[in-house]
Amino acid sequence: MRKILGVMAAGCLLTLLVVMGAHAQEPGTSIRVSIPFDFTVEKKTLPAGNYEIRRISDEPIGLIIQNVNHRRDATMFVTESLDVRRIPDHSLLIFHRYGDSYFLSEVVTAGQQTGEELRPTREERTLRSEMAKNNIEPETVTVAMN
Numbered sequence: 236m237r238k239i240l241g242v243m244a245a246g247c248l249l250t251l252l253v254v255m256g257a258h259a260q261e262p263g264t265s266i267r268v269s270i271p272f273d274f275t276v277e278k279k280t281l282p283a284g285n286y287e288i289r290r291i292s293d294e295p296i297g298l299i300i301q302n303v304n305h306r307r308d309a310t311m312f313v314t315e316s317l318d319v320r321r322i323p324d325h326s327l328l329i330f331h332r333y334g335d336s337y338f339l340s341e342v343v344t345a346g347q348q349t350g351e352e353l354r355p356t357r358e359e360r361t362l363r364s365e366m367a368k369n370n371i372e373p374e375t376v377t378v379a380m381n
Contacts, residue, residue: 265289266326266344267303268380274330274337276300278356279310288328288342298342298351314351317341322348326380331355331373333362345380 265287272283285303291311302308327350329341338359343350355363363373 266380268326268328268378270328270378272337274339275356275358276310276339276353277312278358281308281310284308296351300339312339312353314342314353317343317350317352319343319348319350322346328378328380330376330378331359331363332376333359333366333373336362337376340375 266289267285267287269285270281270283274281274283281300281302282305284305286300287303288298288300291297291299296314296316297311298314299309299311323343323345326345327341327343328339329343330337331340332338336358338356339353340355341350341352366373
């Protein structure tokens, strides 16, 4: 009897974890953030402002970022999963900065063990190469979400 109760409890816990994980990955759920500078996602430069980021499908790799006040300022982008060093308390956007140019690099959701990483664009790779010739590293800028 004790063994059966233990197996049932483990099954319930596993079900709860799967349901919670699926809820965190639901398409349509969004996070909002205020970004104080112009930035580039994929090949599109977006102005500073208040943005919403959400999944566009069941797969966590497809995201859309859209300006809350100016819906035309939006772009879809593809990411790759990234293991984070520690699970964050707040959702984070991580940018690479090259002089006055900012490129979205990662999206990390609060409470999640994995984040989403964007591949560098050709423009970002070119800027990184130019800076490397001068022994300068790009700056990493983190914007926390509420």
